[in-house]
Each structure stands twice: as structure tokens, then as C-alpha cells.
Amino acid sequence: MRLKEPRIAPLAEGEGDERQKEILSMRGRGGPTLNIFRTMVKSPDAAEAFLTWGRYILSKKSSLPAREREILILRTGYLCKSGYEFTQHTRIGLESGLTNKEIGRIKGGAEAGWSEADAALIRFADDLHNDFFVSNAVWAEALKHFSERQCMDAVYTCGQYTQVSMLLNSFGVQLDEGQTLDPELADYK
Numbered sequence: 001m002r003l004k005e006p007r008i009a010p011l012a013e014g015e016g017d018e019r020q021k022e023i024l025s026m027r028g029r030g031g032p033t034l035n036i037f038r039t040m041v042k043s044p045d046a047a048e049a050f051l052t053w054g055r056y057i058l059s060k061k062s063s064l065p066a067r068e069r070e071i072l073i074l075r076t077g078y079l080c081k082s083g084y085e086f087t088q089h090t091r092i093g094l095e096s097g098l099t100n101k102e103i104g105r106i107k108g109g110a111e112a113g114w115s116e117a118d119a120a121l122i123r124f125a126d127d128l129h130n131d132f133f134v135s136n137a138v139w140a141e142a143l144k145h146f147s148e149r150q151c152m153d154a155v156y157t158c159g160q161y162t163q164v165s166m167l168l169n170s171f172g173v174q175l176d177e178g179q180t181l182d183p184e185l186a187d188y189k
Helices: 018-025 035-040 044-057 066-079 083-095 100-106 116-131 136-143 148-171
Strands: none
Touching: 018 044, 035 044, 035 083, 035 148, 044 148, 066 083, 066 100, 066 116, 066 148, 083 100, 083 148, 116 136, 116 148, 136 148
């Protein structure tokens, strides 16, 4: 984690004005509200817009299958050194068909024993992270395995989760209760 305590303290569970509570209800999940949402809702207009776009990325409206989307998100979160993001999406990745072994290999990059299609996704995320551009070679490789629309959604996904990682790191959003931080993401400054 970049910060050991929040720069922006999340609202306490159940706290907030009516608009903030309405926005938090948009997240569409039961159970406790995650720290990311309780922090973001302190800027209600931004949180509302963010949740709308985020729902597209994580929905069946996106052309990417959930497993492939999670490879992109986890690689992006790891590259951005976002302990919170990597932790949250480890759970989601497991629910989406990734194994613990695969999630561990995401940190090793495209040469860590992936299928050609999965390696293409990791290279895609790496290009976007390193150069904010997918090279012609990586784009051509991705098109061997994914449609043009899926490649577009891959760019949208990596862009969204780069932004998410930036806000998590900068706001100091801390892990939610019961979560364990990956040791490789523990002490970045």
C-alpha cells in the first residue's frame, strides 16, 4: 500500500446525506459498503459518474468475458502498485474463473506460462501502462484471439482501472475488513 492511513477518510457505514446514500445504493451489492465507495461518495457527482462507467466495464454489456477482463484488471492494478485494487480483484478474479496460481502468475507478466490469448492480454495491459498506447505488434496479436470490439473494451478496462488505481493510491483507501494485502504490494512509496 502506498499510504498506511487514508488521506480521505471514508464515510462511516450508514453515514452520509440522502444523495450520498442514494449513490451508494447504486453499487448494486448487498453487505457492507466497500471503502472505495465510502471514500468516493465524498465527491457525489464524481462518484455517480464513476459508478455508471464502472458498471459498464464489469457488466455483460462489455464484450470481454469476465475471466479475461479480470486478467487485464489484475495486471493493471499490479503495474500501478495498487494493493487495494489487486486485493479486491483477486477475489473477483477467482469468482470469474481464474485460479490462485494464475493470479500469482499475473505478476510475472506474459512470459509466466500463459496461453497465447492470455499472454496477449497481459502484453496489452503492459503496453497501455508503459506507453499509453498498444503497439501494432501487440494489437495484431490480440486480434488473433479477440474481436475488434473486445480490443476496444480491453483499452476501456485498462484505462478505467488505471484511473481507479490512481485514486485508490492517492486517496489512501485502505483494505476492507478481513482482507490480506499481497506482500509484493505492501511497501511502495
